[in-house]
Amino acid sequence: MLFFHLIYAFVVARAAALPGNSINDFDGCQNTREIVVDAAHVVGKFKNLQGTNNANTALVDDPNDIIDDMKPAIANLWPEYGIKHVLIYTFPSVFLGFGKNGTAGDATNNDNYNWTVTDQYIKFVTSRGAVASIQFNEADGTNSSISSPEILGQIGYMITDHAIELYDFYAESDLTNTPTIEEAYENSFKYFAAFARGVANASTKAGVVAWGSNRIVPTHANYSVYDPYISRFYADCAAQNVPIKAATYHFTNVQFSFDPYAVKTLTDRFREEILVPAGLPDLEVWVTEYEPNPSGALPTSASALASYNDPAWFAGFLLGTSMYAQDTSLTQALSWTGFGYGGYGAGHAYFQPWFSLTSNNKTVPLNAAAAWKLQASLVTNTSQRLDLQGSSPDGFAALAGESESGEIVQVMLNNYQLDYDIVHHISIHPQQHIPSSKIMDCSTENKPANTPVMLCLKYRVSNVLNQSRTSPLRTDTVCQIYVQATIRDNHSDSYRLLLNNLPWNSTDAYTLTIQRVGGGQLHQVYKTSHGVGNCVDITVPFPANAQDLVTI
Structure with a gap:
């Protein structure tokens, strides 16, 4: 008898090739991240940080x-x-x-x-x-x-x-x-x-x-x-x-x-x-x-x-x-x-x-x-954290978990990308831009040593962010100490997710579903497919600042 298993995965990461069912939405992916999940290796428990x-x-x-x-x-x-x-x-x-x-x-x-x-x-x-x-x-x-x-x-x-x-x-x-x-x-x-x-x-x-x-x-x-x-x-x-x-x-x-x-x-x-x-x-x-x-x-x-x-x-x-x-x-x-x-x-x-x-x-x-x-x-339905390779400090983050019953595996993906114009044009005063010399590009291997910066900014704010509320004028001073600023450089537009050693037999059937937040829609079921086995290999386009929940 074939058994159907449900695995939810919300993923962000990078991986190496694994055998199994291959699902490819498109050819010629650019800036594709590879994420490898070993479902046989539980590395701990997720913390509930939903506060x-x-x-x-x-x-x-x-x-x-x-x-x-x-x-x-x-x-x-x-x-x-x-x-x-x-x-x-x-x-x-x-x-x-x-x-x-x-x-x-x-x-x-x-x-x-x-x-x-x-x-x-x-x-x-x-x-x-x-x-x-x-x-x-x-x-x-x-x-x-x-x-x-x-x-x-x-x-x-x-x-x-x-x-x-x-x-x-x-x-x-x-x-x-x-x-x-x-x-x-x-x-x-x-x-x-x-x-x-x-x-x-x-x-x-x-x-x-x-x-x-x-x-x-x-x-x-x-x-x-x-x-x-x-x-x-x-x-x-x-x-x-x-x-x-x-x-x-x-x-x-x-x-x-x-x-x-x-x-x-x-x-x-x-x-x-x-x-x-x-x-x-x-x-x-x-x-x-x-x-x-x-x-x-x-x-x-x-x-x-x-x-x-x-x-x-x-x-x-x-x-x-x-x-x-x-x-x-x-x-x-x-x-x-x-x-x-x-x-x-x-x-x-x-x-x-x-x-x-x-x-x-x-x-x-x-x-x-x-x-x-x-x-x-x-973090609640698949609280057993699984070994995952490929998550990066640059904004492309991934986590994988398994349910206590062993019937659900989830991988979470977040494709965080920053519009650098935000950094270059943000200001306390219209003429007080953050100079480019205070921005460190972390995409390079040669990183300058951290230097202290104390920002003591006297600012006068008068912002109208919508038609219903106007912020009153206020003059204030704020002093804060920071390490040297860092900019994360992520330009990924797709991911390849490989799940190995899924917690059922190689002859069992599964249903795979991808839920997506972002990419022009608030929430959608991006993909549903069916397969047999305990390995999955899937390549999917992934818009900037989207989140995917892959469900198997």
Whole structure:
């Protein structure tokens, strides 16, 4: 008897020739990537990195943010998109006793808290099968109204709930204009330590994380402007036994290079050069925010702006980052503004949407959401990761997995490609272009040594990105430290996928299906075919910034 097996594969990679059924859509492929999957070799388990940094300001008075994604129509989709971790970005203050004396200022008195909004937020997340995390900024933990670290520790104890996974403490403090100074560091560390101990005393499940910023790139001799207090912070946590759950950072592209692979570079270096010397070699690392561009800067040419706003390019960047993160020591990676309708953030940066909202209030997925759903199938239905050769740091990424039953194999492909005009024309000010001298082409073997760059950009933003919203004028200064920018150079237009040692007999029949996001359509079943055997050889054209899910 012949048995039919279903194998889903969402793939990005390169391979060597294998025997088996050959399916070729066309002749004369240009820039074809070869990907080889050995289904007999399970190399581990996929991490579920489908989490989201859910931006919501509907219940918080913040005129600098125009983002509200805490919508039932969006959140009801979390289960089918594999979303299990949701960070609440704008968690409201709950303690009512700031600046008050006596009983009214007692942080251990439950009557001095307002739980209404916080309970609403947390239940919104947990009722849909996810765990909540919080960006904690209770007056940044150093407000003079909080008279002592002990009071902040009491607040941490009182607000901790078993439904909360972690508090991202002091998350954006080192994006300010001046380097850390000794007195400020010592003060903020005392508050962090007290809060972390308060949370730990309240629950063994919840934890406090830090530092949470872009200035996480470690220093050696060639990093002359690096803030040494980052290293000291983790060393002090280890030396003083402060219960820190994880290190966090915001993964934003280095100097507008839009390089998804940098998530691995930064994570690896941070662990090796910061956490290991600090005595915390096994500390979890979370990326609590990632997106292509947090600055508000936009390309100045019409063609580059069109490429920048392309939903397919946005999906390619997000999926590339998430897929490369599988090869890091990250515990979780949360996209910003996350799984929602997009919007404007502080600084009036525009963040691309995952969904659009029609005039009759229908939620329609865009490329990012459609691709995210395919990746959810990979990591949840085929969680046993298979050996795959051919995935590249240049933007062409691939992953392969097998189901516990051995009847499904999936390979995920992402063909991320960057329009270089975006990099050349993006600016903080119309005349302030990123010079080509600050762009390093990684397609060559001879790579110049990394050099430190500190961007202290004073910018005035006045962008109209559509007819319905105008970003107000704002003058601000942002100082961030980056490694030398890198540009990934991928020009692939097809792939050859070879799957060997599929987990059934050579006489068994199978059905192969390719689902595609991109290539001019949001989602389509690109191909369906049938075959016999436990090897597959297929060559397929693959548009830029498309994602394929091959199903056998």
